[in-house]
Amino acid sequence: MTEFLLATAGVILFTVAVGLVRILGGPGDADRLMAAQLIGTGGIASLLLIAVATGAHGVEDVALGLALLAAFASAAFVNSAAPAENSDVADGR
Amino acid sequence: MTSATLAGLVGAALVGLGLYGLIANPQPLRKILAFNLMGSGVFLVFGIVARKGAAAGLQADPVPQAMVITGIVVAFAASALAVALVLRLFEDTGQATLDPEAWAKPPDGGAGAE
Amino acid sequence: MSVLQALDIGLAFLVFAVAAWTIFAPGAFAATVGYVVYGLLLSLVWIRLFAVDVALTEAAIGSGVTGVLLIGAAARLRATESGAQEKSLSGASRVFAAALCALVALALAAVVLLLPDQGPSLAPQSMQHLAETGLGNPVTAVLIAYRAFDTMLEKVVLVLAVVGVWSLAADRYWGGAPGEVRAELPEPTLAFLAQILAPLGILVGIHVFWVGADAPGGAFQGGAILAAMWIIVMMARLTEAPQTNAVWLRLAIVAGPLVFLAAGVAGAIIAGGFFAYPPGFAKPAILFIEAFMVLSIALALPMLVAGPPRREPPR
């Protein structure tokens, strides 16, 4: 069973790695931000699997912290990039 | 090779990578990233010291772990100060470069002059 | 080769590849997102090293809060990237720098390989006196009891960083609130996210702080999660950043190191040693100090992310 959990963690990390190769290169910033989202979901899944397989204690809190912060990269991007790059905000006011 | 040794080797490689980025990347923000990368490499080397010090029923020596935790917080504080400096430079000169020749001819508009 | 070893090697390659992307990516924004991904992968590595406390810190500060700071900066500095032709190193000095860095990395790698399998350890000593502190988590005991002086100074570093960031304000803004004046409407999605996330996050942050006495967690990690919640609430414009000359804010930021120092001095008087805790009263004292540390961290980190004041203080 342990081996199965570790193998699935490995497969998920592999799919994450393949996805990262595709989207870290862009073309747009939106694609790059998806990389942060992808590693958020896949990273949490493999983190939980590895923790159960290796018997590391207290890992739920780490995953909980990561889950809480999973949307922060996108939020920071939207927050700081919005005024610089769009024009429709100005006339919406 | 144990997983701890592997992590230590990754740490060593990260220090090299970060140092190279610190020297070779001209943009200050990239230098900050590189510096953080270098720092985390050092933390990982600490991590292997902790893991190899597993004893007394613990899976890792707590003393290096505690030092890494303080280190992460201090690294964040330093990065925040560095980012604030770069942004201030950008506000004052309209550019974020460490090249002194570029400052000699500030862009017109004189943004941020008090 | 077992499955675990294969996984470790794959993880190591992934961490290295993402780190290399952060250094060699074509644009600063791409590099910054790479750094956020890298931070999350590092927490996985820390789990593999059985350093769960460190993984928690890395997850909250290394990836989350630093990510907000750097992505914000990268988005704002974007204009400088295309315009200015940065002078980069010549080919020869690049090769020289690469050789130098490879040398440093190889030397470190040699040190790692030469470490004995059972290295020197302070684990027995830290377990031996754990009962006297009343704590169950040796990492917290190291932070707040055995090496309390380090941790206190580290809190001072945070205060100094806040002072440093604030002092970058233009003269007329001194004492004002950080963040640019923006008239545009906040993103409704962001507001929705913050409204749901913040209460849950505050609960998790306090939980992480509280269990830190006996399980992985503690003041740093709990404080960082609380700080992240304040950051998202400010990003969603549900609340504005406070005036930096507000007395409560300044007091709260220095409260952590001040209470810590006061406890150290009190230890010198009552328990016969600087930062000594009176026997039988150690755990309440430690939790008391930690509570103020959480407060200071939860306020200092968002102020560091928010940057120097950008608005004039009200007269």
Add this chain to the structure above:
Amino acid sequence: MSLVVDLFSIVAIGAGVFFFLAGTVGLLRFPDALSRLHALTKADNLGLGLVVLGLLPRAESPLAALKLVAIWALVQLAGASAAQLVGRAVRRKGTAA
């Protein structure tokens, strides 16, 4: 009994891995940012949900199990909000991104 639990975990986690694979295939195959965003935020969240489901019987305590569920719920929220935020940013910039 433990055989049943193992079988349950294997089925659920295996199905979860399938959705992670599907999400990555979507990332590689879809032509524009918005559909890639769709593939990523839906399929991977379902994958994580199934992995969490498979790990639930192995949780050390009821609190740990509750945390596992909370993790999934939070990632769902983060995924949905990030998809919305990034999607709006893409649309605002036009089709260039």
